[in-house]
Amino acid sequence: xxxxxxxxxxxxxxxxxxxxRFAKEGHRVAIHYREREAQARTLLAELEAAGCSVMLVSGDxxxxxxxxxxxxxxxxxxxFIDTLINNAGIALPxxxxxxxxxxxxxxxxxTNITGMFLVTNAALPEMVSQQRGAIVNIxxxxxxxxxxxxxxxxxxxxxxxxxxKSLAKEVAPSGIRVNCVAPGxxxxxxxxxxxxxxxxxxxxxxxxxxxxxxxxxAAAVLFxxxxxxxxxxxxxxxxxxxxxx
Numbered sequence: 001x002x003x004x005x006x007x008x009x010x011x012x013x014x015x016x017x018x019x020x021r022f023a024k025e026g027h028r029v030a031i032h033y034r035e036r037e038a039q040a041r042t043l044l045a046e047l048e049a050a051g052c053s054v055m056l057v058s059g060d061x062x063x064x065x066x067x068x069x070x071x072x073x074x075x076x077x078x079x080f081i082d083t084l085i086n087n088a089g090i091a092l093p094x095x096x097x098x099x100x101x102x103x104x105x106x107x108x109x110x111t112n113i114t115g116m117f118l119v120t121n122a123a124l125p126e127m128v129s130q131q132r133g134a135i136v137n138i139x140x141x142x143x144x145x146x147x148x149x150x151x152x153x154x155x156x157x158x159x160x161x162x163x164x165k166s167l168a169k170e171v172a173p174s175g176i177r178v179n180c181v182a183p184g185x186x187x188x189x190x191x192x193x194x195x196x197x198x199x200x201x202x203x204x205x206x207x208x209x210x211x212x213x214x215x216x217x218a219a220a221v222l223f224x225x226x227x228x229x230x231x232x233x234x235x236x237x238x239x240x241x242x243x244x245x
Contacts, residue, residue, distance in 0.1 A: 009088025011040035013188035017214025023052035061115035112156035168234030184240025207242030
């Protein structure tokens with residue numbers, strides 16, 4: 001049975017890759033964005049042209065009422081949200097922790113942790129009522145190992161892992177699974193500004209000697225959300241080419 005999937009932060013990059021994979025597998029997909037409407041509409045047009053069942057939904061997930069409205073609009077169009085992918089997140093430029101302002105720190109925490117919490121809280125009651133559902137949260141290899149000069153981002157992504165494990169225990173009796181994917185370095189438009197020598201260095205530090213793609217992450221997310229993973233919950237799947245071994 002095909003499901004309804006909400007992917008937060010899916011106008012570009014990893015999120016777009018996830019939305020694209022679910023849609024092409026025949027699922028009903030809600031593409032969420034906050035500011036990048038043009039990119040979201042481009043993805044929508046691409047998937048509609050391919051015959052996929054997709055919709056757009058916008059809103060700031062760090063605001064409780066907007067998070068509730070995002071979930072409500074998806075339900076009004078597609079019905080019960082079977083699968084929630086908490087992908088939306090932001091990062092700061094590489095910097096010393098002492099150079100990180102309180103405002104920047106709070107912005108990272110609000111998007112990467114609070115936003116996930118608010119959207120999940122909006123979607124969860126109906127999952128509990130239906131006694132089914134799958135949630136996949138997107139962390140990072142830095143959430144597993146920590147990244148120098150990436151303290152705010154690493155801290156927020158480590159919190160995603162803690163949230164995943166705790167929530168998995170809480171909602172498992174209701175038939176809801178909660179898992180996490182921790183990507184390594186992934187080539188997206190967000191990382192397109194890196195020089196060739198920087199990319200070469202990253203590849204050299206990765207046991208599989210290459211960078212990841214949004215498709216690599218999407219495949220892992222699709223698996224964890226599927227019936228093939230029906231006995232898996234509370235787990236962190238590192239899709240990082242071996243960086244966190």
